[in-house]
Amino acid sequence: MQDFYDVLHSRRDVRTGFRPDPIDDEVLTRVLRAAHAAPSVGFSQPWDFVLVRDPATRERVHTLVDEHRTRYAASLPAARAEALRSIRIEAIRETPLNVVVTADPTRGGRHTLGRHGRPEMGPYSAALAVQNLWLAARAEGLGVGWVSFFGDDGLAELHELLDLPPHVEVVAYLCVGHVDAFPDRPELEGHGWARRRPLEWAVHQEGWGSRGLPGAEPVALLESTVDAVGPVDEAARGAARERLDRMTKPRGALGRVEDVAVTLAGIAATPIPPVPAPAAVAVFAGDHGVHAQGVTPWPQEVTVQMVGNIVGGGAVVNAFARQLGAEVQVVDVGVAADLDPAPGLLPRKVAHGTADMTEGPALTREQARRAVEHGIEVARDLVAAGNRCLLTGDMGIANTTAAATLVCAFTGADPATVTGRGTGIDDATLARKTDVVRRALERHRPDPADPIGVLAAVGGLEHAGLAGFVLGAAALRTPVVLDGVIAGAGALVAAALAPDVPGYCLAGHRSAEPGGRLVLEHLGCTPLLELDMRLGEGTGALLALPVLQGAARAMADVATFDSAGVTDKTDG
Ligand SMILES: Cc1cc2nc3c(=O)[nH]c(=O)nc-3n(C[C@H](O)[C@H](O)[C@H](O)COP(=O)(O)O)c2cc1C
Structure with a gap:
């Protein structure tokens, strides 16, 4: 045997x-x-x-x-x-x-017996x-x-x-x-x-989703992922900081790039972290019932049209990804139209868009949870496929309205300070959008201690998917670069579920959306770039990728004063 x-x-x-x-x-x-x-x-x-x-x-x-x-x-x-x-x-x-x-x-x-059909x-x-x-x-x-x-x-x-x-x-x-x-x-x-996927990921008990090896108590994907998120490695962070001080450059001369190197070291639990490549951006796409409240001048069908454009390689996210050597994967968690299968499109539709949160819950708890679990699985698949860095992307007309509401729910901020112009709306639309956010909060009074409940009440399917994606990355000790306020809202949900999540997040840029700044403050993340971008799709995360890659490469390649025989400066 x-x-x-x-x-x-x-x-x-x-x-x-x-x-x-x-x-x-x-x-x-x-x-x-x-x-x-x-x-x-x-x-x-x-x-x-x-x-x-x-x-x-x-x-x-x-x-x-x-x-x-x-x-x-x-x-x-x-x-x-x-x-x-x-x-x-x-x-x-x-x-x-x-x-x-x-x-x-x-x-x-x-x-032939069994081949019929x-x-x-x-x-x-x-x-x-x-x-x-x-x-x-x-x-x-x-x-x-x-x-x-x-x-x-x-x-x-x-x-x-x-x-x-x-x-x-x-x-x-x-x-x-x-x-x-x-x-x-x-x-x-x-x-x-x-990489080899653990057997535990592939064994389901009685029906899909309740995973566990024979004899073990089956666990749901969300709970097992939350449990797997632990703190980043402080010893590795310290060793990385110490190595940076010994590298052949004046101490601190790489500015915040040094912080990035330390963050990557803490995530990888080694002072010389692997270069975060290959990298993949997952663009979670969904539609929003709250669109009916007139929160954006863009018609809802632009979501499906832009999904087609991204899958076809014609969007800004594709151009940036091509330039930076990254893969783009679109995840349909909630587009309000049926999409034809296409390479690069993951069909994970939970619903044809959310319901209007000003009239009732946007989602059922079950739908919110399913979308989060899809996000976790996307992260798992991309990491198992060899990616060493995940980047968040999003597409969904009216999704800044749901994002603003989520940000208010988790930070306690007033809608007037969080709600932004999204794709560029006039003053009257901004006032209406802010009022919509306020009414949704008043109607649902979402409890930040119940993150799935918050998502169900006022979230979007792409925010839920992104929350899972961030959780999945953190559970696999993989750096995840956040794009703008949509990803930030998803990361707030993830952090509410697993408090160690922010240690695995790097903020690609500070979005021009007012909620973006608040999210990053709340997560304790410093944005790497500030370019007044407010496109979404994953564009701001992608542009920051070379910063991460440069930081990790420097840790591996740059000589230390001792190894290169270079004299360090004297104290003072
Ligand atoms: C259907 C199938 C097609 C494959 N095609 C190729 C191939 O074209 N070139 C190659 O190098 N390996 C190919 N492989 C081998 C896989 O890469 C390999 O099985 C996998 O990496 C796991 O490694 P292992 O077989 O050593 O366990 C193929 C395997 C299967 C099952």
Whole structure:
């Protein structure tokens, strides 16, 4: 039994370190027999194995894969493309054998048991054959690397090269050969490309959301995340401060950049924090019932139009992200229209917009909680996907009204000092908006000790999502850069749930919205930039990213007086 688990846990996708010696026929037959023993839908055994040894064929396939890799690299944000450069994705020419595993969707006839209505069961079955092959190969000391870098044109050419019948589909292209050693963790993890998700995140009891390993008390995502937020590491902060004083520069000469370095050190719990790259901005989008009160001159459908623009890459957030090498992810938590699926759009809709908070609660408690939990999951996914810095973004016509109300609820400030001109409103609209905020507060009397209740009464779905996003980042000890007043309102909710949250937040800029200043004071965050921006989308957070990256890079790269043999100044 133990041997089986050893094989299972030490199986790796291998792309390097192959020996050129051929694979013994008997060994290969055993491995293929293991593959052929896989379970299959209706016992249809839809797989075939094409063994490719011819160097000329492998050379051609390598070229196809390389072309696709180039196209993939060109589609990546700069920080990802840079990381990809040092990653091998195939060993087509270095392995003596390539195995192409196919699936025949027609095998077994039209009445194949279990495939009726679920055609994908065919290729799933072939994938299980691949897994059996992979494990058996590991037990034989053979490395296997799966190559999926084929576009439609590449697959068509592969079909031709190997004389595959047109009705058969390619499930896997595998590079197989002897290796001296297997890496002890996934190579992509070693490169920082992605991390393993804890099993606890993936096991739900009885229904989605109540997570826990067998035997453990199941916990809800919100509570377990709040529990996981602890204080930043004071010892690391102290050591970083001390190192900054020993670096070859006058003490304190980097001004507030030194504070940023110390903050990052405290978050990462190490004096030399990792450079916060790659970074991803999550733009939470939602609509607002309070729009009906005439708080903005912009029609509500601008939300969905701008979501389309961001997903299509045409907004300011995209331009800034492109320039800074960051990824943009749009999260539909509450847009009032149904959105078509698109790459870069996460469908997490809780409701088609909130209700009008001047007439009743904006959300139910359940909706508010669900949106917060979506935010936590987005943070988890982005961190597990290798991001070392998260940035907040938002899109939602009328969302500064909900933000102002949240800020008042958590800080006790008067609506007149918090409510701002948002996208640029005239005096009459500002007076109406301020009155709307005041009426909502009077109606609901939200209790800051009940943050989910506050969100439900006067919040927006994007504020709730952002609250979860900030909590999720803090729980994973990942720096989160706040954009403007919308993110700030979300961070106030997060801080009310878990008081250590502000230690993980960096304020990208001070928004021109009056509530922005108050939020940052309340959170104890000093804005890094002050550029009179009031766009949202994540733009102000993105522009501050190079400050964080420069601060961390300096901690790693700059010599100390002792190491460089530079004389420090004398006291006085
Ligand atoms: C369906 C599938 C496709 C994959 N495609 C590629 C690929 O094109 N190139 C590559 O280097 N690795 C590929 N891999 C390997 C994964 O990157 C690898 O399984 C993952 O990083 C975990 O590492 P491990 O297999 O060593 O545990 C693929 C794996 C699967 C299951």
